[in-house]
Amino acid sequence: MENCIISTSSIEFVIKSKKPMKLSKKTDYALRALLHLSLKYGKGSVQIKEISSTERLPNKFLENILLSLRKAGILQSRMGLKGGYSLARPPEKITLGEVVRILDGTIAPMGCVSRAEYESCPEEEIGCAIKSVMQDVRDAVARVLDDTTLADLARRVGSLQKAG
């Protein structure tokens, strides 16, 4: 149960350290839902039920996921009758890296390699050598995920539909 403190500009957060990189069902579902919302961006809010039924995602689980995304500022919601969710920003401004980090905690393959997490690095050479390779891995993954936006993803869906 390690925690860590990260500081961004002048604010400090304490976040719970989670498992290293792995694309969970959670993130998978999140991306599907976000893609759904991307295709309807600018056309008002969409209800959870609509998303879960057309994308075939477990409704209650999706509720949790969308809630996390809203708290993180990626979605906005309206309660009550005719409520629902919508993207808080245009799809070009939301990267997959951001989504993964919100739901899976970090992108790094080892705790001590993460940009976001603090972890004391033991001062021995073997560990540091391994760590430096894992840093290379982390950077490679981050480069892909941080360069891909929801809009890019939506474009890929479009071209697949044409091809099919």
Place this chain on the structure above:
Amino acid sequence: MENCIISTSSIEFVIKSKKPMKLSKKTDYALRALLHLSLKYGKGSVQIKEISSTERLPNKFLENILLSLRKAGILQSRMGLKGGYSLARPPEKITLGEVVRILDGTIAPMGCVSRAEYESCPEEEIGCAIKSVMQDVRDAVARVLDDTTLADLARRVGSLQKAG
């Protein structure tokens, strides 16, 4: 509990599908032990106890790990008095990618993206778009890990020692 069938040349294996990419303690310890053995390559076999005590790794756990590596053909062992483990190949011929795949099962961030595992890809566009991005991630990771050998790692240890 998904299983999968892979075929290599003419033999078929059924292997248990494991979790997607993540550098486990197992792999971490494995790399430390292999690095230890790399530094002694060509000088006979090394006992588990020596490795676990000098690298501070849990002895029994390390036994499991070395056993897996031996079965996979990375290590060779000699039983009995004065027995022990040694690399089955020179350090330049062992990549980190190989080690990770042996111990963590696969490198891919999603099952259906893995080269080694078969997983039915649902024929819907959203899933395929996500999949194609994850393929990019997998390739980026594989490029780093498959290009780094134990010898490279040993070299990094050496330069760190000089610097320190």
Place this chain on the structure above:
DNA sequence: AGAAAGTCTACTTGTTCAGTAAACATTTAC
């Protein structure tokens, strides 16, 4: 007021990770 939507807290169930224990098999030194 009441129905329809999101919000919150808590729980369950199964799996994996990390590590341990103990019995068993093999080889070598003597």
Place this chain on the structure above:
DNA sequence: GTAAATGTTTACTGAACAAGTAGACTTTCT
């Protein structure tokens, strides 16, 4: 040949986590 040292195998455990469910609560539109 036997004992000691070593590797091999199976089984087990506790903690953490993932995935998903349940139910009460709050807000908003009509």
